[in-house]
Amino acid sequence: SQQGEEDPQALSIQEGENATMNCSYKTSINNLQWYRQNSGRGLVHLILIRSNEREKHSGRLRVTLDTSKKSSSLLITASRAADTASYFCATSLGSNYKLTFGKGTLLTVNP
Amino acid sequence: DAGVIQSPRHEVTEMGQEVTLRCKPISGHDYLFWYRQTMMRGLELLIYFNNNVPIDDSGMPEDRFSAKMPNASFSTLKIQPSEPRDSAVYFCASSPTGGGTDTQYFGPGTRLTVL
Numbered sequence: 001s002q003q004g005e006e007d008p009q010a011l012s013i014q015e016g017e018n019a020t021m022n023c024s025y026k027t028s029i030n031n032l033q034w035y036r037q038n039s040g041r042g043l044v045h046l047i048l049i050r051s052n053e054r055e056k057h058s059g060r061l062r063v064t065l066d067t068s069k070k071s072s073s074l075l076i077t078a079s080r081a082a083d084t085a086s087y088f089c090a091t092s093l094g095s096n097y098k099l100t101f102g103k104g105t106l107l108t109v110n111p
Numbered sequence: 112d113a114g115v116i117q118s119p120r121h122e123v124t125e126m127g128q129e130v131t132l133r134c135k136p137i138s139g140h141d142y143l144f145w146y147r148q149t150m151m152r153g154l155e156l157l158i159y160f161n162n163n164v165p166i167d168d169s170g171m172p173e174d175r176f177s178a179k180m181p182n183a184s185f186s187t188l189k190i191q192p193s194e195p196r197d198s199a200v201y202f203c204a205s206s207p208t209g210g211g212t213d214t215q216y217f218g219p220g221t222r223l224t225v226l
Contacts, residue, residue, distance in 0.1 A: 033214070042115070042217030043154075088154065098145075098167065100216060101150055103153040 004032075004102035012108040019076045021105040023089030024069075030092045032065060033086040033099065034074050037086045046074075046087075079109045115218035117203050123224045129191040132221045135184055136205030143189050144215060145178055146202040154202075160186065193225045 005021045023032070033052045035043040049056045049065045049072065056063045062075040076083055086106050090099040116135040124130055136143050144159040158168040163180045171178070175194070180186040188196055200222050204215040 042219050043204075043215075044217070045214040048214065079196070098156060100156070101154040 004091050004100060006087070006089055006102045006105040008105060009103070010106045010108070012110065013079060013110050015077055015079060015081055015109055019079050019083070019107055019109070019110075021074045021087050021107070023072045023102060025072075025089075025091050026070065027093060028032045028067075031074050032063075033092075034061075034063060034072075035088045035101075036089060037088065037104070039085070039099070043088065075106075079107075081109050081111045083107060084109045115205055115216055117201075117218035117221050120219060121189060121222045123226065124193055125226050126194055127192045128225075129189065130193045130197075130223060130225075132188040132201050132203075132223070134186045134188070134203030134218060136149075136186070137207075137216055138184065138205070138217070140205035140207050141183070142206040142208065143180060143186050144187075144204040144206070145186070146204065147199045148202060148220070149199045157188070159169055190223075195225045198223055198225050 002021045004025045013019050029051055031048055033048045035045045036046055037043045047058050047061055047063050049063050051067055054065055060077045065072045086104040088101050088104045090101045092099055113174045114161045120220050141162050145157040146154050148154045149159055151178055155170055157170045158178045159166055160180045168177045176190055200220045202220045206213050206215045
């Protein structure tokens with residue numbers, strides 16, 4: 001079963017706008033990661049946030065984590081056409097080293 | 112570093128045939144993961160290895176699926192006999208420690224079509 005569920009399933013914006021994607025999960029986690037998948041390619045790690053962290057930044061990416069609501073958000077600022085991809089959250093439940101992925105948000109950035 | 116290497120990139124076979132997918136992890140990574148991705152079920156973990164030893168194969172759908180890792184630089188996922196419902200993209204990923212605390216590095220995937 002899916003631990004993480006992304007919302008929305010699809011998002012279409014104009015270049016330069018910000019894109020926000022959300023992820024909800026069901027059980028306590030050790031950490032949460034976000035990955036990007038371009039069409040026909042493998043997943044690429046973007047950012048990891050640990051359960052004791054609330055916010056993390058990497059370039060144009062900002063991730064927040066609210067463990068009380070069991071949710072996370074990924075914000076991409078000043079989007080570019082090259083950001084067009086599917087974005088997945090993945091949760092780790094602990095030391096068993098397994099990641100459970102959501103079904104992803106398909107982001108389309110129109111030039 | 113070449114990253115995770117998978118072969119073949121595309122495989123088309125007929126129902127009942129044996130299919131073998133191959134993976135070469137990043138050198139020095141001691142965890143290896145096999146995933147399957149479909150539109151209906153998303154990305155599912157099939158099995159993972161630590162230091163060539165299978166740790167958790169609870170995601171393997173049935174006995175038709177088997178995976179081996181004979182050494183630190185090579186793993187195979189075999190489907191015998193294959194069925195149309197096995198059609199999916201199969202990814203291999205490796206990690207220097209474990210997916211729970213570190214990044215997983217994905218290969219480009221093998222797109223399998225079973226007719």
